[in-house]
Amino acid sequence: MPAGPLMIIGGAEDKLRKRTILTEFVEASGGPDARIAVIATASSLGPEVVEVYDALFRKLGAAEVVSVRPQSREDAHDPELVAELEKATGVFMTGGNQLKLSAVVCGTPFGDAIVAAHQRGVVVAGTSAGASIQSSHMVAFGGPGSTPKQRMTQVAAGLGLLRSSVIDQHFDQRNRYGRLLMIVSQSPSLLGIGVDEDTAAVVEERDGHEVMRVVGRGAVTVLDPSRIVTNAYEAKRSSPLLSSGVVLHVLPAGSRFDLTDRVLLTEPARHDPEEAAELAEVTRDLQRMARDIAADDVGPAELRRRQARRHHRTEPPHQDGATA
């Protein structure tokens, strides 16, 4: 059985209108058969947040929604909470403080059960803090700014559902290029992934590759530092970093990207239907002209005049060919 999809949501996903992302999550969880576990450990408003998602997921057709909210590493060893994850067909991690979330769950039976759910094919989704924790390396906290500066952010260990990566969220809205660039400059084996609000990176395994599809209103920004030239190993505290040669991919909804090979998967080109209809007409005209030349041996100028008359009269071709 292949691993389940990951849904990495950049925060502030639409809950009132089209609900594109949450609808896709409920469907991936099994729709009318869905049994969704909501993990609100990151949030300081746990019960209230669970209530919102409970109502939403049921409205979108889920059969059952349960709250599993360990508040300490001791809770995260509770077999009853772990058992809830074993029965889930979908896991959803809320926003809040990602360092609290990772500090409570990573490396516990509860954390292992999230990883196991993913591995047995269950969809694992998370928004904001719940997005960050999915990567192997997690942005713990850090300030805004476009320019990477030494020590402007900190890395902690995430769940590692997504290999060799670091995820950041609220990317468009909170000016987070700097902190993501700092991390990939210091760790160029990682791929930096910045997810905008109301946007999800949906990652699925395809032939051993992690393939990402973008859903929602914003974009997913990928920073590939494979060929970086940097001074991040020696720059002084708070000084801007040299980060030269990072390859940047901004990917709006509908884009597909191979995270393993780090390449855009291009779609077949879209055709404009009007342009196609026009081209078909020109092709018919040229074919008719060729037939006329063969039949009458008249000059091209006379043929163009005949064509103009045909278009003007808009008669069907087999008739006006005879009267020309």
Added chain:
Amino acid sequence: MPAGPLMIIGGAEDKLRKRTILTEFVEASGGPDARIAVIATASSLGPEVVEVYDALFRKLGAAEVVSVRPQSREDAHDPELVAELEKATGVFMTGGNQLKLSAVVCGTPFGDAIVAAHQRGVVVAGTSAGASIQSSHMVAFGGPGSTPKQRMTQVAAGLGLLRSSVIDQHFDQRNRYGRLLMIVSQSPSLLGIGVDEDTAAVVEERDGHEVMRVVGRGAVTVLDPSRIVTNAYEAKRSSPLLSSGVVLHVLPAGSRFDLTDRVLLTEPARHDPEEAAELAEVTRDLQRMARDIAADDVGPAELRRRQARRHHRTEPPHQDGATA
């Protein structure tokens, strides 16, 4: 005579403490022989702004500072104002509204005189709006955000002192990746240059290449869209753009970058003096060991013991060689 240096300043340059950038500008203008023309057309507080720079440049050693502030295209045809630029050894354009600046000066005798000053070797500097106008294509205005979105910004014609480029300023502070990415996605022949506050891109001509050096507290971000894959020619109004494969260079103070070939110019590696001293000592030890082996024919273990004793006693080498 080669063209003069350009100083492209990202706004809010330090005026009270080290004044690194303004000091370099006054020196490039000729120091005690400097005759600086301040162009405050962009600013709504023209006379006050001129007063500030007048005081600063004189304090930094300039002989003379003159205000030249056309307020209309008619002013920009005034031969007296043009004559001031012809006598200047340095030109400084203030911040403010860059679209007002370009609308008043570009394509007038006054604008031509700025270009002519640059071409005869005079340093031309500008901060904020005065930075933007130096590129061939100018960001006219536009909102913040990290993700490029269709029509989030507008392009107007700049002075073109810097070829095939678009400059943005306050880059770190005002979350301007999005608008610069939108412009290079629509115009992939341009190089996008984002300059942080209190930071300058100093561009000089070297063997027909435009070579940039970074000065100041922040960084200069270069976006090279040469190999971009984008949908910017067909994306709908306000939707995020596909901008895949843009090469990103973040360049702090001291970096040098060839804007013509779009490559980082690397410096010789810096050596840590402590590490160098240690290496020299190891090298001396190894040479001594080789001499000892040749003289005594003893085993390496015994030699290492002798070396340990030497270090312990810290005697000069020519003596302890005899007593070992």
